[in-house]
Amino acid sequence: MATWAYPPLPPDRLNREADSALARELQWLLQSLQESLASLKEGLSECAALLAPQEPGSTLVLSSIRSESVKGFVTRVGTKLVKGDVQLRLQSLPPPRGSPSTRLTLSQSPESPDLVLQQLVSVRNLVNQSLDIIDVSTYTGDPHDAGFIFSQLHLLHETISEARQMLKGDGDVRGNWWETSVSDDMFDSPPPSNLSFHLSIADSALILLVRTLESNAIAQAPTAFASDISLTGFSLRDRLFGSRHKAHDEAGDVFKWKGEEVHVREKVRVESQDPSLMSVMAKLTALEHEVMRWVSALKVLMGNDDTESEP
Template sequence: MSTLVWPPISPEELHKEEAATQRREIEWLLASLQDTLQSLKSGLNECAELLAPKEPGSTLVLSSLRSENLKGFITRVGTRIVKGDVQLRLPSLPPPKGHTSYKLSISSSPTAPTLVLEQLTTTRTLINACLDVVDATRWTGDATNADFISGQLRLLHDNIEEAKTALKGWTDNQHPWYNDPVDPAAFSPPLPSNVSFHLSISEAAVLLNVRTLESTYHNTGTNTPLSFSGTSAAQSYTGMSLRERLVGALGGQRQAFHDEAHEVFTFKGQEVRVRDKVRVESQDPSLLAAMAKLGASERNVALSRRALNIVMGKEDEDG
């Protein structure tokens, strides 16, 4: 098909017509983006609802794979863990006399410290920021200014992408377990000093890692269990099972059953090794739905940015 203009016009007139056509295309696209922004706001509001602190919350079952090392549940309300019981069966954490497992219970006392999932706090903050960007773009800015709308779409895309990344987990801003200890008083009775209880979000699932720890002494090159004070568990903890002590007495070496067995960490100002570690992941339907909606919103914004860049003649810019 021919692209010639008939009747022929001068190059100057052709340039004017091309500019006028581009202007009309931009005007049409900017007007249609208002509907896109309204749709994005609805999706973001749904995400905010999924993460809102609404009772009774989400109760998630915790169960270690192919073992009885960890069984229990936690209840999440918004960004907080408000209830939970975990039963542990670990060689380095013997249960109290008369029990078959060691129980960790999240305190229900109104004065107890709160267990907060910081990644969800970050996600909620970013979603609220996205809603503010949408409102500012629709009501307080110049809806006919392509450069303004382009900048707002870029900001919106960056915030949505960061919110989705927080739900996926393992971001640069996420604190490792040894730098993020929970307050022992968040549990009833308080969490033993040789136990690390670490909650995080990974791929929109709640991830729990429980570790038992022992001190590392540089002067001897040996490991000694962390001391306990004020609890009955402290007095019963020996740091080695009978089987491990027999293996050591016969000259054998203790086997490592987890990926951190030979590493040294600084935990609460003390260098420690991880004796036992159990990792449990529990899918959270609300978090999965929120991440899916954020992903859809991210794609919609990316398409809108690309369309606007093309019409503005900025095809080479990041979309």
Template sequence: MAAAVWPALPPAQLKSAEDDAQARELEWLLASLQETLQSLKAGLEECAALLAPTEAGSTLAMSSHRSEALKGFLTRVGTRIVKGDIKLRLPSLPPPRHAPAHSPVALTLSTAPTAPTPLPLAQLSAVRSLLDASLDVIDVSAWGGDAGSAPFMAGQLRLLAEHVADARAALKGGAGPDESPADVAGPWWAVATAQDAWVPPLPPNVALNVHVADAALVLEVRTLEPVPPGSYAAARAERGAQHGTGAGGVFGFGIRDRLAYALGTGGSRQPAHDEVGEVFMWKGGEVKVREKVRVESQDPSLIAAMAKLGALEHTVALSRRALDVVMGKEEDEEGEGG
């Protein structure tokens, strides 16, 4: 069955009627988008509240599965880790002096006035900035621009979509769909916590860092061993373009670590982790990762924020598609592609 206008209109008059109908539909859509933007604003504010500092914060257990390698907890307040207490029991990490051989190394995040500031989480700081930018886009769309202009609103929705997608990607653990967690959090050798951020200070051959992946808090601990200068120059050159170099300084292994490595007793057992054989620059020296422990703990607030951002991203995508259809963009793009 076909629909037809009767009596038939001349082509020019029919085209004019179609244009008038499309203009009215576009006017209605632009008006309804203001309601959608207010709904999006409420959702973004809920996400910001989930990441805002609270008095209690979120205390998460950080324990390795099926082993005693790492046990403890971390407390997140807003975009920072403000409290931490962990115990490490690794074959390559000697026990504290004057302690039994089986004793773990106990570390507590320092709260002394002279200690470094609480551990920042770069990914959560990026999410907060993106949420603020998204709210600014909505305010400009509603009050600071021409809300009745379709091209203006299309541009604002495109910018909003980018901000929301980047925020969700940062919570997931990357800056974009084709990028890794290190793109936001930074490589471990560059963002490992300061030695004196913990009590007692971290051993000089230990790198510890915290980041976010899949809305979970991830704690990684690595014990390192020095590499004779130049023996891995080729590997270093190959990886240099990807990783660069870490912070400068003097490599701080003690005489016992150097002697053990020189005598070949630094560990004959092949380490079982994903960085075996790789060489990194750590405090001015070449190192290999001897042991690596990775523990993650799901954060309910981050999970809720990531789910809300996914829903907001879908809503923005639907609004953009509807506006493109009424503006005739999809037909133009198909015509150009054909």
């Protein structure tokens, strides 16, 4: 904003005129925000609808690329998986006698627990909290109070950002597989005891990680026919051919699984893009940027230079 005028004004009057113009611009922005809040609420309501339990739900294919390791599908309704049928063909998982693969089918029994995707529950709750923040900003307090609206928008930005990060699967929001794998009683027939079936959300896709496990005590026990036994501490195999590449990124790590220390023998990752979740992610990203834009504009007009208040 220009701070000069012709004919020249006394400095004190010039400052008063500048402050008055800034105050009018701030009030105009606060008035405009009421319409923007209605638009933000509409976008969040669309996200809530996409996360709501609506039949017939979304059927997602779970199949490994360029292999027969994993073949199957699941059906998501809201935050739950209500159907699922997956065939596994893993080198470290011998199939039942007379069958070419190990089959896992989600139970349809009313007594079986629901397979709930906790990340989607968190996203849905955060979207609902964002809608509540907008209602408070619209119907509670003074909509012309810049400090009140600024704090509400700041809170709204943080809530939407958390929902987007939860859907993206950043950090540890996906849970530890040894604690949050699908429990045995969710399947028609209990899976093998050395099998972990873990589901999560990352980048708006459903991620399935299948792991076959082996007791750490068994894995460390040497046998008389082990080809890499060395009494000197140096392996002849490693000397001749070099060290072997790790089969996966968790090779050599030890985990606590059902009260026992285990290591992962085989690990297969499969992802299936969910169009509804992709739409939610796109909407949340756009809404987050829009709220940040309004927060920045308010900050400038309020003369707030406190960097700690930046979203």
